Amino acid sequence: METADFIVIGAGIAGASAAYELSRDARVIVLERESQPGYHTTGRSAALYTEVYGNRVIRAITSGSRAFFENPPPGFAEHPLLAPRGTLLIGREDQEGSLALALEEGRRTVDAVSLIGADELLTRVPFLKPGYAKAAVWEPEARDMDVHAIHHGFLKGLRARGGRVITDAEVLGLAANGDWIVETRAGSFRAPVVINAAGAWADVVARLAGARTVGLVPKRRTAFTFDVPKGTPVEKVPAVIDVDETWYIKPESGRLLGSPADETPSEPCDAQPEELDLAIAVDRIEQALSFGVGRFHSKWAGLRSFVADKTMVAGFAKKTPGFFWLAGQGGYGIQTCPGMARIAADLARGRPFPADMADRGIDAVDLSPERLGLEV
Numbered sequence: 001m002e003t004a005d006f007i008v009i010g011a012g013i014a015g016a017s018a019a020y021e022l023s024r025d026a027r028v029i030v031l032e033r034e035s036q037p038g039y040h041t042t043g044r045s046a047a048l049y050t051e052v053y054g055n056r057v058i059r060a061i062t063s064g065s066r067a068f069f070e071n072p073p074p075g076f077a078e079h080p081l082l083a084p085r086g087t088l089l090i091g092r093e094d095q096e097g098s099l100a101l102a103l104e105e106g107r108r109t110v111d112a113v114s115l116i117g118a119d120e121l122l123t124r125v126p127f128l129k130p131g132y133a134k135a136a137v138w139e140p141e142a143r144d145m146d147v148h149a150i151h152h153g154f155l156k157g158l159r160a161r162g163g164r165v166i167t168d169a170e171v172l173g174l175a176a177n178g179d180w181i182v183e184t185r186a187g188s189f190r191a192p193v194v195i196n197a198a199g200a201w202a203d204v205v206a207r208l209a210g211a212r213t214v215g216l217v218p219k220r221r222t223a224f225t226f227d228v229p230k231g232t233p234v235e236k237v238p239a240v241i242d243v244d245e246t247w248y249i250k251p252e253s254g255r256l257l258g259s260p261a262d263e264t265p266s267e268p269c270d271a272q273p274e275e276l277d278l279a280i281a282v283d284r285i286e287q288a289l290s291f292g293v294g295r296f297h298s299k300w301a302g303l304r305s306f307v308a309d310k311t312m313v314a315g316f317a318k319k320t321p322g323f324f325w326l327a328g329q330g331g332y333g334i335q336t337c338p339g340m341a342r343i344a345a346d347l348a349r350g351r352p353f354p355a356d357m358a359d360r361g362i363d364a365v366d367l368s369p370e371r372l373g374l375e376v
């Protein structure tokens, strides 16, 4: 039986990044059910880094992750991980209240956030329908992320430090016998600490371990890319997000990526797009654009998993020794991964909460499983 200091279940961005941090001074094995890491939610994101998104804790961890993305360790990736993009949270006349709130919230995290009027909006996104939007909250420092490079940088770095990533290794059972004995389709593994980074399946894995669950709800989100009329200057425009998050568009390789920003509760599964959600997206996006949504180039769906307060869960289950939660990454798992990985690795090793994150006004309780009041 292979042994390690930490067994990480799930090789999505959460598991890969935490394993990378842990492997600095520990033996780490990552167990992944699929034959490819990143098959589920990690491979299905919109790849946007925005510091005004999510609640106070999410925004702090996102901002605290920026330095890693901008200056990753030597050899982590061959190209920059971030590229200029910017976001516009746009609102119609009847959404003025939401715009004011978004501006206030955004400015708490990012100084450069400002409100721009309809004329400036049209110069930034010339193909918006004139008269559709009243104003927008402009976040110039938002970025596109190279998710593949980030994910593979963590996996490559982990392997370089002697860590192992075992694919086709679905975890079927966990038994606490001094150490954890983890039974998988690829054999048995042993470690004193198990990190549950199983994405939408994190509550399923907790049940396998006899641990209390955290009330995780996977929510399906649909996305697609579509053709735009020839000559439309899509590449340089910012991401455009309805201020109430009911749709968004974003440039993607000469086309636009669109989404109805749906959040339909789902069982953990290999999520697929539903025709109705695609039709809703087309309708909402066409109301805002000066041209119709063209031929779909690709379409997909993924599960964004949340607990009740929409903050991630990172910490030991008090009632199940050696069982560490790293779940509930919701719609922010990529943009927060460097910060979350450091937090998770420090807490899992019994070290203090990272000082730079504490300086941003958050602490271990904000992320702890017990904050949820579920006797975890």
Ligand SMILES: Cc1cc2nc3c(=O)[nH]c(=O)nc-3n(C[C@H](O)[C@H](O)[C@H](O)COP(=O)(O)OP(=O)(O)OC[C@H]3O[C@@H](n4cnc5c(N)ncnc54)[C@H](O)[C@@H]3O)c2cc1C
Binding pocket: 009, 010, 011, 012, 013, 014, 015, 031, 032, 033, 034, 037, 038, 039, 040, 041, 042, 043, 044, 045, 046, 047, 048, 049, 169, 170, 171, 172, 197, 198, 199, 200, 201, 205, 221, 222, 223, 301, 302, 303, 304, 327, 329, 330, 331, 332, 333, 334, 335, 336
């Ligand atoms: C449409 C869409 C747009 C998004 N846009 C953004 C964005 O712009 N920016 C951003 O930061 N985030 C975005 N997200 C969210 C982001 O993708 C997720 O937060 C992140 O990928 C979650 O990573 P994860 O590692 O927790 O989950 P996953 O990537 O799903 O990884 C979990 C892994 O655990 C494995 N697993 C499960 N059970 C077992 C088992 N029993 N044994 C072994 N392995 C198991 C699974 O196979 C899976 O590979 C978006 C998501 C979607 C769907």
